[in-house]
Amino acid sequence: MSLLSLKQVASWYGSTQALFDVSFSLEEGEVLALMGRNGMGKSTTIKTICKMLPVGSGEIYIASKNINTLPSFKVARLGVGLVPEGRRCFPNLTVEENLIAAARPGSWDLLSVSTLFPRLHERRSQMANTLSGGEQQMLAIGRALMTNPRLLILDEATEGLAPLVRQEIWSALHSLKNNSNLSLLVVDKSLSELKQVADKVVILERGSSVWSGTTAALSDAVVQQYLGI
Amino acid sequence: MSRESIFDCVLILCLAAVPIWAHFAEEPFIITLATRAAIFAIAGIGLNLVLGQGGLVSLGHATFFGLGGYAMGILASHAQTYMPLSEWPILIEGTKSMPVIWVVALLASGIAALLIGALSLRTSGVYFIMITLAFGQMFYYFAVSWSAYGGDDGLSIYLRNDFPGLNTLDPIQFFLIVFVWLLVVWIFTATLIRSPFGLALNASRQSTERVETVGINPYHLRLTAFVISGMITGLAGALFADLNRFISPSMFSWQTSGEIMVFVILGGVARRSGPILGAVVFIALEHFLGGLSDYWHIYLGALLLLVVLFARGGLIGMLLGRERVHE
Incomplete structure (x- = not known):
């Protein structure tokens, strides 16, 4: 049984169609990298999964439950944690308050998030809008983990960060992969890092999924053809 | 202890100390002023929960203030005339017991807040403001036409309701009741805003x-939050009606909603003690400037303009800066 399954999903921004035919599935404990050039529909796919955009046609299932008609907060309660593009913490709450506000019962709590990101513990009383970009990204991941998700979705989690901070984020993702049964859906521009952490890859082109397979099967020719790298 | 916590303690101690001094100086009017300030502070704390924390600009909080007041007025008027409120299907008598009146006021304002909130919170921004305002005016005009309870003229209550073990006609003892409620409400909301909720x-x-x-x-x-806020404001209305021993439709008016908002903005939106300082300053201005001119609201308006333009975070923000505030 797949944890997440998309079947021929289409989606619109108002009257403009952004997704045409996106299909893939993700199993429990698996890491999936969603790839594609800019504007191909990666973030739109994530927004549609999280129901920040309505599903135009097709079907999305989370743990066999069709979520087409569910509102965003109910999808989150099914165990979908989102680390949105651009971090988007609650700027006028402290680090600790950001985490507490999102907390749901489960194994992830202030202590375990602090263990994953010790820097958040050091900055726990600091307002989120006074954190560096990297720290805000850690907070966004920590906040999503505090909802105790089964599936963590990261949209461009390392974008615009310094190399050292990016490395810290990737280390945390490796740690999540190796030490928990969490499923990860990752969108990022760093192909080399994605190859290291992902079990399988789905490539989007013009709003449709055009290639999917294991990371090992992702050949240079495929990368050249769809990603232009 | 943060500067703001120290300020909060000093402000509350001052609010308690002034009537105690007035009691010994035999200045009962000062005690009444402090009681009014404490009641308005409770109403402001109620509004501050939704305005400061939730960002909901409600121009209809007079609805709950008025409902609390009318709950007190209706129950007390029936107690004073010995006429039951209802004989069928169940006998409901009036009462002059403050705790019973508070429970009724809390329930009435809570139910009203639930219904009004359920409708108005489906909108946002200017539509939310207009819907809450409209509900307030609906209650206002209903009260104006409700001749059984005084209609436009309002209703005088010739007794002060009872609280076990206290002489509520004694200004300082009535102040004590209001002050304890202020502390309860203040601590409750301060705890609530730090909770996950x-x-x-x-x-x-x-x-x-x-x-x-x-x-x-x-x-x-x-x-x-809207229901909790409405209940707190309703409680303030019941205390206000008991203080004045008079209720009138003006308790429901948009001016009352505006005044409650002024307490919050003047003191500091989202600041724990903002409504307390705002209410104290408002009452002080009303007393001192009101003695100089009938048009004292002009000076209040000027002060409000200065605060809004130059003191982000209200008077508390001006005094303490933007230290650890969730604005």
């Missing part, structure tokens, strides 16, 4: 979409 409410003000993505339904969150 309060933090999520604050977060929903910053971004509804982000709150939804962590599994929180912002509508339920705001509705709960």
Whole structure:
């Protein structure tokens, strides 16, 4: 049984169609990298999964439950944690308050998030809008983990960060992969890092999924053809 | 202890000390002024919960203030005439017991807040302001036409309701009751805004979409806050009616909603003690400037303009800066 399954999903921004035919599935404990050039529909796919955009046609299932008609907060309660593009913490709450506000019962709590990101513990009383970009990204991941998700979705989690901070984020993702049964859906521009952490890859082109397979099967020719790298 | 916590303690101690001094100096009018300030502070704390934490600009909080007042007035008027409120299907008599009146006021304003909130919170921004204002005016005109309880003229109550073990006609003892309620409400809301519920409410003000993505339904969150806020304001209304021994439709008017908002903005939106300082300053201006001119509201307006333009965070923000504030 797949944890997440998309079947021929289409989606619109108002009257403009952004997704045409996106299909893939993700199993429990698996890491999936969603790839594609800019504007191909990666973030739109994530927004549609999280129901920040309505599903135009097709079907999305989370743990066999069709979520087409569910509102965003109910999808989150099914165990979908989102680390949105651009971090988007609650700027006028402290680090600790950001985490507490999102907390749901489960194994992830202030202590375990602090263990994953010790820097958040050091900055726990600091307002989120006074954190560096990297720290805000850690907070966004920590906040999503505090909802105790089964599936963590990261949209461009390392974008615009310094190399050292990016490395810290990737280390945390490796740690999540190796030490928990969490499923990860990752969108990022760093192909080399994605190859290291992902079990399988789905490539989007013009709003449709055009290639999917294991990371090992992702050949240079495929990368050249769809990603232009 | 932060500067703001110290300030809060000093402010509350001063509010308690002034009537105690007035009691010994035999200045009962000062005690009444302090009681009014404390009651208005309670109403302001109620509004501050939704305005400061939830970002909901309600121009209809007079609805709850008036409902609390009319709950007191109706129950007490029936107690004073020995006429039951209802004989069928069950006998409901009036009462002059303050605790019973408070429970009725809390329930009435809570139910009204639930119904008004359930409708108005489906909108936002200017539509929310207009709907809450419209509800307030509906209650206002209903009270104006409700001749059984005084209609436009209002209703005088010739007794002061009872509280076990206290002489409520003694100004200082009545102040004590109001002050204890102020402390209870202040501590309750201060605890609430630091709880996961309060933090999520604050977060929903910053971004509804982000709150939804962590599994929180912002509508339920705001509705709960709106009901709690309405109940607190309703309690203030019941105390205000008891202080004056008079109720009138003006308790429901949009001017009353505006005044409650002035307490909050003047003191500092989202600041724990903002409504207390705002209410104290308002009452002080009303007393001192009101003695100089009938047009004292002009000076109040000027002060409000200065505060809004130059003191972000209200008077508390001006005094303490933007230290650890969730604005």
